[in-house]
Amino acid sequence: MAEDYDDDELILAELDDEELVAQMHDDLYDGLKDEIVEGVNILLERGWGADKVLTEALVEGMRIVGVDFRDGILFVPEVLLAANAMKGGMAILRPLLAETGAKPIGKMVIGTVKGDIHDIGKNLVTMMMEGAGFEVIDLGINNSVDDYLNALEEHKPDILGMSALLTTTMPYMKVVIDALVEKGIREDYIVLVGGAPLNEEFGKAVGADAYCRDAASASSTGVAMVQQRQAA
Amino acid sequence: MSERQARRGGGRDSKRAARQVSQTKQAAFIERRIPYFELLDEASLALIEDNADTLLEEIGIDFRDDPEALSLLKAGGADIQGERVRFPRGLCRSIIQATAPKEFIQHARNPERSTVIGGRRMVLAPAYGSPFVRDLDKGRRYASIEDFRNFVKLAYMSPGLHHSGGTVCEPVDLPVNKRHFDMIYSHLKYSDKPFMGSVTHHSRAQDTVDMAKIVFGEAFATNNCVTTSLINANSPMTYDDTMLGALKVYARNMQATVISPFILSGAMSPVTVVGTATQILAEALAGMAFAQLVRPGAPVVFGTFSSAVSMQSGAPTFGGPEPSLVMYTVAALARRLGVPFRSGGGLCASKLADAQAAYEAANTLQTAALAGVNFMLHTAGWLEGGLVMGYEKFMMDVDQANMLSVLLGGVDMSENGQALEAFREVGPGKHFLGAAHTQRNFETAFYRSTLADNNSFEQWTEEGGQDMAQRANTQWKRVLADYELPPMDPAIDEALLEFIAKRKADFPDKDY
Numbered sequence A: 001m002a003e004d005y006d007d008d009e010l011i012l013a014e015l016d017d018e019e020l021v022a023q024m025h026d027d028l029y030d031g032l033k034d035e036i037v038e039g040v041n042i043l044l045e046r047g048w049g050a051d052k053v054l055t056e057a058l059v060e061g062m063r064i065v066g067v068d069f070r071d072g073i074l075f076v077p078e079v080l081l082a083a084n085a086m087k088g089g090m091a092i093l094r095p096l097l098a099e100t101g102a103k104p105i106g107k108m109v110i111g112t113v114k115g116d117i118h119d120i121g122k123n124l125v126t127m128m129m130e131g132a133g134f135e136v137i138d139l140g141i142n143n144s145v146d147d148y149l150n151a152l153e154e155h156k157p158d159i160l161g162m163s164a165l166l167t168t169t170m171p172y173m174k175v176v177i178d179a180l181v182e183k184g185i186r187e188d189y190i191v192l193v194g195g196a197p198l199n200e201e202f203g204k205a206v207g208a209d210a211y212c213r214d215a216a217s218a219s220s221t222g223v224a225m226v227q228q229r230q231a232a
Numbered sequence B: 001m002s003e004r005q006a007r008r009g010g011g012r013d014s015k016r017a018a019r020q021v022s023q024t025k026q027a028a029f030i031e032r033r034i035p036y037f038e039l040l041d042e043a044s045l046a047l048i049e050d051n052a053d054t055l056l057e058e059i060g061i062d063f064r065d066d067p068e069a070l071s072l073l074k075a076g077g078a079d080i081q082g083e084r085v086r087f088p089r090g091l092c093r094s095i096i097q098a099t100a101p102k103e104f105i106q107h108a109r110n111p112e113r114s115t116v117i118g119g120r121r122m123v124l125a126p127a128y129g130s131p132f133v134r135d136l137d138k139g140r141r142y143a144s145i146e147d148f149r150n151f152v153k154l155a156y157m158s159p160g161l162h163h164s165g166g167t168v169c170e171p172v173d174l175p176v177n178k179r180h181f182d183m184i185y186s187h188l189k190y191s192d193k194p195f196m197g198s199v200t201h202h203s204r205a206q207d208t209v210d211m212a213k214i215v216f217g218e219a220f221a222t223n224n225c226v227t228t229s230l231i232n233a234n235s236p237m238t239y240d241d242t243m244l245g246a247l248k249v250y251a252r253n254m255q256a257t258v259i260s261p262f263i264l265s266g267a268m269s270p271v272t273v274v275g276t277a278t279q280i281l282a283e284a285l286a287g288m289a290f291a292q293l294v295r296p297g298a299p300v301v302f303g304t305f306s307s308a309v310s311m312q313s314g315a316p317t318f319g320g321p322e323p324s325l326v327m328y329t330v331a332a333l334a335r336r337l338g339v340p341f342r343s344g345g346g347l348c349a350s351k352l353a354d355a356q357a358a359y360e361a362a363n364t365l366q367t368a369a370l371a372g373v374n375f376m377l378h379t380a381g382w383l384e385g386g387l388v389m390g391y392e393k394f395m396m397d398v399d400q401a402n403m404l405s406v407l408l409g410g411v412d413m414s415e416n417g418q419a420l421e422a423f424r425e426v427g428p429g430k431h432f433l434g435a436a437h438t439q440r441n442f443e444t445a446f447y448r449s450t451l452a453d454n455n456s457f458e459q460w461t462e463e464g465g466q467d468m469a470q471r472a473n474t475q476w477k478r479v480l481a482d483y484e485l486p487p488m489d490p491a492i493d494e495a496l497l498e499f500i501a502k503r504k505a506d507f508p509d510k511d512y
Helices: A017-029 A033-045 A050-070 A076-100 A120-131 A145-155 A172-182 A200-206 A215-231 B011-019 B042-059 B067-075 B091-099 B145-156 B179-190 B202-216 B218-223 B241-252 B273-294 B321-337 B355-371 B391-409 B420-426 B436-445 B457-462 B468-482 B490-506
Strands: A107-112 A135-138 A159-163 A190-194 A210-212 B061-063 B079-081 B084-086 B103-106 B115-118 B121-124 B132-135 B139-142 B228-233 B256-265 B300-303 B305-309 B388-390
Touching (some): A017 A033, A017 A050, A017 A076, A033 A050, A050 A076, A050 A120, A050 A215, A107 A120, A107 A145, A120 A135, A120 A159, A120 A215, A145 A159, A172 A190, A172 A200, A200 A210, B042 B091, B042 B321, B061 B273, B067 B079, B067 B273, B091 B273, B115 B121, B132 B391, B145 B179, B145 B391, B145 B468, B179 B202, B179 B490, B202 B218, B202 B241, B202 B490, B228 B273, B228 B300, B241 B256, B241 B273, B256 B321, B273 B300, B300 B321, B305 B321, B321 B355, B355 B391, B420 B436
Parallel strands (some): A107 A135, A107 A159, B228 B256, B256 B305
Antiparallel strands (some): B132 B139
């Protein structure tokens, strides 16, 4: 395969900060997890704060990935690799961020609703949210009201995400949201819903904060809403 | 004085009436008179079968949340580890070939509409499962029971469609746990073509069987196939308890099931044609063998829904060449197994009844006809990857479907077909339009599209300069206006309504 770089020659530790960050953007783009882990460690050793590494190296790199995914330059399997590389970097940064008390980018609980075992879309959202730096607690498939309530109680996320592929299961989202309202905790969470048979009107009707048409919009909507909430 | 002589008949009125309707005659199915398009040779097909056996033996299929299914499969010779079911090589094939019918009759309440699924026949049914509908007047919206009835009526009025279908759209305005009553009733009441039952819960499958018994009679419906229902595998390599529950009800009642792997290649199967065909064969073998273990002899159809996902966005794509290659391959595999084959449809990803919709749909419809599909779900109405049932698209697809019966009818090699007499009569340098041979044959010689406009630019302009979607809009409204209810014994209608009222009162409305 002809590539316009030769990674055998490159020693990350020999790059200055600016070059290293630019290289990390490229490495995220190319989905090189080991190189991202190495880059994160080098920046930390050079005295960078975890939040600065996160913002300037990783989040900015994934922003570029997001733009090129939207524009049809990057394909889904490549974005999966990029998100996986991001996840590798986050694994190092997350405990450090917690120690410094820096605000994490966000946390999400996600799962398909009761009766629905179709989870490919949900898994793509998980991947994109992790790519955006979120911590995602994936409840898997077929979740009852109690499954969601217990997870919210335990993990205290910013976002609850629910997905469905079937017209016969999508109304269950309203059952979950009604339970949140009844318990007086609806306003504690941003509720995002998604899945092929939904639309904006349905999202409003069940009382969600937003309907997300695909994984990319789930991630951009989630990030924007959490930032808005943190700023408020 | 003698009475005034009656008119001879004929003349303008009768001809106007005859020429303004579709020339397609309502038939119970299309009889195929052309060969199958065979893509692969014997060795390639045998290799795929061998690989499918490897998949079944080594990796296996999950049968989830249904302990009864696991014990049936165990008794049938499968190896069970947790919910993973592995099949010794050749087991599924031998179970299916021992008892599954090669073809079967699905009876309709009008015996003239009873159809045969399998062999050299093709049965066309409308699209299935859309939560939304779309038309030019009101745009895209959630489907209602009124839309459902409309599509049942349109399918009934379309001579090129042989089957009323099932979930022609999802009536989202009705409660989830009761909408099946109104859906099945609509098929039984507003059409007399064969229909598909509910599969979203085993009790709803049982309600379907019970309602069919009211219409067909207990004894008849116990021993004959009166409904065919769609059981999807949850690809990759998974069957869930909802589908298995419905499958068991239908098989136990000797009713037909279409066992359909649902593949968006790249996401739910490998990206290659052979990999996808291998997985489809393995999943279908496991599901059909299971149906035979539930009730030996219950009719099964080898289903295949296969499309691809865009590697750029993850969105499903339709009408591309690779799914056509898969369909040709799997059709041949189904023939080798000796069961009826379901695939095809007017599939497309377009939002509108536009050029994309038309050519993507045409690609799949033509492939299905050449491949040898026996039962074609999604023939008419499909838009937006199946999310939307389109009124205008429905009429466009019906026009396409009508053409398939001509194509599959093959070439007339009779003396009349050879037309030597026409050459003798006309000779060089003249034209054939007035020849006796032409006079005898012109009316049915060429398929007349119900929607295409072939007129001059000037005439087309004078008539409003309409595109196909606009013409289709006028057409579906006219068909609905012309609709007449097929007759039904009032006692049967009453019994159906009584059954529904009683069952609806049995439990509260629920939206899950």
